[in-house]
Amino acid sequence: MxxxxxxxxxxxxxxxxxxxxxxxxxxxxxxxxxxxxxxxxxxxxxxxxxxxxxxxxxxxxxxxxxxxxxxxxxxxxxxxxxxxxxxxxxxxxxxxxxxxxxxxxxxxxxxxxxxxxxxxxxxxxxxxAKSSSVQYPALNAVPLPDAVRGDKGDKWAIVSLEASAFSDFDEWDIAFGEPFPLNHLDPTTKIPGLLIFSPRAVPLAGWMSGLELGFLHLQKNPRSSLVLETGVSDSWIAADLPNAQTLKEAESFEAAKKAAAGIHFLAIQKNPDAEQFAGFWMLQE
Missing domain, CATH: 3.30.420.10 (Ribonuclease H-like superfamily/Ribonuclease H)
Structure with a gap:
């Protein structure tokens, strides 16, 4: 492709x-x-x-x-x-x-x-002469569609991998996803990511594959959540942050993302023991 x-x-x-x-x-x-x-x-x-x-x-x-x-x-x-x-x-x-x-x-x-x-x-x-960067208006993020989420809700975890861990990414067992090169990063750079565990992992990943995934970021208003920006105007609540502990984790995610030049990832698995990914996307803000 x-x-x-x-x-x-x-x-x-x-x-x-x-x-x-x-x-x-x-x-x-x-x-x-x-x-x-x-x-x-x-x-x-x-x-x-x-x-x-x-x-x-x-x-x-x-x-x-x-x-x-x-x-x-x-x-x-x-x-x-x-x-x-x-x-x-x-x-x-x-x-x-x-x-x-x-x-x-x-x-x-x-x-x-x-x-x-x-x-x-x-x-x-x-x-x-001016920057070519484009400012996108802040939009209200909406929940992911019920049809692609588990009946009891999905679980999630914030994780990190060193850039060197992605060297054999092209050989990973992934149903849906898209990487990009990390050759310009120090191999020891920590790449943060959001890992979603869902009983409907494949439908969720398949639905996301039809979107243009941009990046994840912490949003504190109107409620604390990790938001997934897609296309040029869509925002989705990828993970709710209901307490101080989860908010602290998300703030650490933002700090790690900044240290990695905005690079991070979104991954989807059926459960923590799964050996394959239903979805895995490299992202950058």
Whole structure:
């Protein structure tokens, strides 16, 4: 399965008429733990503001497909304000579009270009240079659907593994999931994770596999819980924190996540004795 990540947005560069240049960026999502993202397919193309439309995007996607020699199964994008144009451009090119905060490789690439590429250009506009990070409005998280949860509720545990423990991840027995490379981390880095135990582990993991899993984070209002952010606008209560002890565990999870550059994981098993995972996703905030 090949997945691409895409951005279509203005950059801090000016054309001959002092109008902002726009850029299409496409990169391949790494799907194995040992891959180096910088060696995977990448495509970039500038265009003027009069060519910012779905036709230009469709043509660029077709060029990328021809250049790479492969057609992705879907294209992820994170900019909600470009939703209609990007969705139409992708679908006109015959590729499903997926609004997603799971565009980790793309965000790293954009940051690298903002720091190392655009400032070196003669037409760089320092006044308009700004971070490409997108702020998402805080939304009320909702419980996971009853249909995929156990009758007596699911249990959970906060755990951690050293980065080196993931070296053979591609050989683990996992029904649903998605990793990404950890090659850039010190092997001793502690990666925190939320492990959910559910009698309906496979249905729960299967349902989650249809979402675009972004990241987990601690939310204290209106009630303390670990919240799973998916797509670009959905929030789910992954674990309630009913007392001071569980809240302390979640705060430790947040601290460990910060120390690991935002990297963490979500895993699902039927019970603590299970030898396989119904689901396992590497995440990053």
């Amino acid at each position: 090949t997945i691409w990540e895409l951005d279509f947005y203005s950059r801090p560069l000016l054309d001959d008429n002092d109008k902002k240049l726009w850029e299409i960026l496409i990169c391949e999502t790494p799907t194995r733990i040992q891959q180096d993202p910088t060696t995977l397919f990448r495509y970039s193309e500038f265009c003027g503001n009069t060519d910012v439309n779905s036709i230009t995007l469709k043509t660029a996607i077709e060029k990328a497909i021809a250049t790479s020699g492969q057609s992705p199964t879907k294209i992820r994008f994170f900019r909600r304000q470009m939703n209609n144009m990007i969705t139409k451009g992708c679908e006109d090119a015959g590729i499903p579009a997926a609004p997603s905060r799971r565009t980790y490789t793309l965000m790293t690439w954009i940051t690298q270009r903002e720091q190392e590429v655009y400032p070196q250009e003669a037409n760089y506009d320092e006044k308009s």
